Amino acid sequence: MEKYRKTMKILNDLVTDQVVPGMSWVLFDHQQQWQAVRGLSQWRPQPEKLTADMQFDLASLTKVVGTVPLMLQLWQEGAYELDQPVSDFLPELGSSVATIRNLFTHTSDIGGWIPHRDELSAKQLTAALLKTQQVGPSVNKKIHYADINFIYIGWIAERLLHQPVHRLIEQRVLAPLKMTETTFRPQKRRAVPTAITRKRGLIRGETHDPKGFVLGAHCGSAGMFSTSKDLTKFGRALIETNLNGLLTDKTIDQLFVDQTPLSGQHLRSLGWKLHHSWAVDHHPVICHTGYTGTLIILDRQEGQGLVLLTNRVHPRADNEEFIRRRGMLMATYLNEKEL
Template structure:
């Protein structure tokens, strides 16, 4: 193994020893060198060793894939990010909802609440639930406040579906995964035998989740919406991150919108937001100047285009329960360790 692979394996082993997860995988590109490492097993009750083929629930990392698809539509001139999306599909409810733009949705400034708890009521028919989520009342005027919102991103995906006439899985496949040659990345459900376990969600009658989306809201909407639902193996997750180092996926405008701070209301101190990604977020990057995204299941990726560095970390830190492990400090430690390797 190369020194970079050894370093990845050592970092993953630390998280495993600290019982932050049962399954971990990481990939790094530094210049022309690429390395992957895996550790652990699929679950406490699944002794399948983690391999390069193991599928991880990306959780909110899915937002980056959907964001990339929408940026390609912007590159093609099919979406004006500053035009009201109501021209394509009305979303939200309340004063000003007809002024919501795609920029606001992708930068979490549209005014939507952070969550929608309709998943708790299984008696609501699926299509009615979807419409009620899309028409969620706003908590603030469009463009006035930053509020990280899964609801807003679900709305962004629905707008893209309405524009193209394609279901979101087909849209992501056509615009993102196929151009990058990713054959095992996509929306679930996937074969549980090839997936790492996430959480015991017996509280909604699911039992241990494995091969289906972990996020309750996405699950209640069929598991194929923009806030969560994509699965990937570590090598392909790294390939997606690497696409921000070249022009294989995004055109000049899309790449600039993905990697530069977007016009936005005041954000929490310490980070900025692009069209779909966080910039220099100390919550998972520490002091590393990079762009990327995290996922609730214990996933993240980040890139430094100017240094040709791409990183992904995939875990199942919510297994068997979300309150068992806080992976925040480990993410920061991991990010800083890779940044030091890249600078050496």
């Protein structure tokens, strides 16, 4: 436990200092594992204790836990090529410049801004995202992280397999991995609340993400709920068994190399952000964050990982102290795991 002493202190101080109501975290290092569930599931309207079986809104971790493994299976099956134009599958976009690799690496320069977006129905929002968006001049030149990239990726999967992307993830990722604590439709009592908003009140059991809330089962960028236990199962499976054989060595390799079409190293693989290990060889480590206060870091070479679930947006989303401490946490963890 001494190895991760500073990392654990930063984690636990998030609750002690009331930066977040509660948290569930897991650190694993080969066969060793440390974990804790601390604090409350909510402060308002009244305090409620957090329990280990409660499910957090993963927000953008949905991208890498669900949509990326689904799409990589389809890539292995030859359903598409990474440098194939997005318009081959979504002709409504018009432009043939942006590729599927651009979507994975957020280099498409498609902004995703829709006027009065949150007032639209699912049908109206879908039409707007397909028919009013333009590929900008910085395609292949700049990384601009945007949910729309993974909304499009999810829709490509839907057009290939003719089912909602959430259902495809359930069938082709969650079920084979036996991730029984992961769902897109949590029971309200088990869901950890997120923000309190004027329009929706206390958000509980429904995705916090506005686009995901409107699009429902057709959103590849958000909507998944899970526990640290299940995310640890996923993380270990990814770096130890190629997701229990769902993917090949060659496919998993693609997650640990820069996939951007830009010159130089820009630290984006297929959906994941890349960091360099602090070890002598500076080998790649993958990570992703979620808006609601979630984080996963995986080191395939060293068999190590960190999973953190919080609801940092409760009761309000403007929690910059969490963002600052998350940066400290990641740097400290990357340093300590090499000790």
